[in-house]
Amino acid sequence: MVFNRYSNYYDSFYAEKDYAAECDFVELIFDKFTDQSIKGILDLGCGTGGHTVLLAQRGYQLSGVDLSESMLSIARSKAKELSLTIDYHLQDMRQLHLEQTFDAAVSMFAVMGYQTSNYDLEQAIQGVRQHLSPGGLFIFDGWFGPAVLSERPVERTKIIETDAGRIIRHARPELDVVNHVVKVFYNVLHLQGHTLIDEIDEVHTMRFFFYQEIEYFLEKNGFELLKISPFMELDRAIAVDDWNMTVICRRV
Ligand SMILES: C[S@@+](CC[C@H](N)C(=O)[O-])C[C@H]1O[C@@H](n2cnc3c(N)ncnc32)[C@H](O)[C@@H]1O
Incomplete structure (x- = not known):
């Protein structure tokens, strides 16, 4: 889900x-x-x-x-x-x-x-x-x-500072040319100071x-x-x- x-x-x-x-x-x-x-x-x-x-x-x-x-x-x-x-x-x-x-x-x-x-x-x-x-x-x-095929999806990391702490999202894409999809493996870390308070892994498959x-x-x-x-x-x-x-x- x-x-x-x-x-x-x-x-x-x-x-x-x-x-x-x-x-x-x-x-x-x-x-x-x-x-x-x-x-x-x-x-x-x-x-x-x-x-x-x-x-x-x-x-x-x-x-x-x-x-x-x-x-x-x-x-x-x-x-x-x-x-x-x-x-x-x-x-x-x-x-x-x-x-x-x-x-x-x-x-x-x-x-x-x-x-x-x-x-x-x-x-x-x-x-x-x-x-x-x-x-x-x-x-x-x-x-x-x-554009997806010519530019190709790349790994990206986004860091967001919020009132509730720092959120780091890492996205690792995998291109599937047969099914016309990119599987994006997201890893999300929520830190308050040096303490990890939440970690989420989700895979979003995008056509x-x-x-x-x-x-x-x-x-x-x-x-x-x-x-x-x-x-x-x-x-x-x-x-x-x-x-x-x-x-x-x-x-x-
Ligand atoms: C990237 S978000 C976009 C949300 C919103 N339209 C926006 O612009 O911020 C994609 C949304 O599509 C919903 N979604 C994906 N497939 C769906 C489906 N088959 N039926 C209903 N919602 C779906 C997801 O739950 C998610 O909330």
Whole structure:
């Protein structure tokens, strides 16, 4: 199980991630790619709620889905603190069953990459389709295969100083070119002074995607691909060194 105790440190790891700019980008996509008015948004793999709370503050009606209860409990407490009404659901997006449809769906920060087999990917896409109204946009980001293969994942260590002490995260990637995945072996150490107070090991298996396969899976499962762009950049064509991409598609 990933995103279990790792969730406690998630917001510290990504404190510099600009969720507001990403929500601006989502709204820019709404402006450019649909004439439909958007109220209800479904956030798949909403995690600790970084996008859900900001989009709710901007006046949208948000529902968030995640399969990690520990991630969701952080999201719930943020919404509560800000007095926002957001429906959070503990569900697997590969077997999604909400009694509702939405005007748009988002799945941000490589969530689709966690759906590693073709079967899981199709289950996830079908679930999104069933919960979108006709013409509804689905926006997700992920790793672009050509960049992963040309740049190659490397070992990284991140050290974060927090009020609760020092957190050290070591990531060791293993590239699997047959299955289009990178297995990332995370080791997280939480130190207070010289005392180790927590240690976590988690393996995150992340799929990277190629243009033609994304188009194929989307079209096969009831979506029209509108654009694949570099992440956060609509005006430039995706290139071999763009590791992160944004995919924009519409339910047909
Ligand atoms: C990298 S985090 C991104 C969280 C959030 N979207 C953000 O931008 O901070 C990936 C999230 O996807 C969730 N996730 C992965 N596969 C999922 C699935 N099949 N169904 C629901 N949630 C899933 C994980 O539990 C985790 O919270």
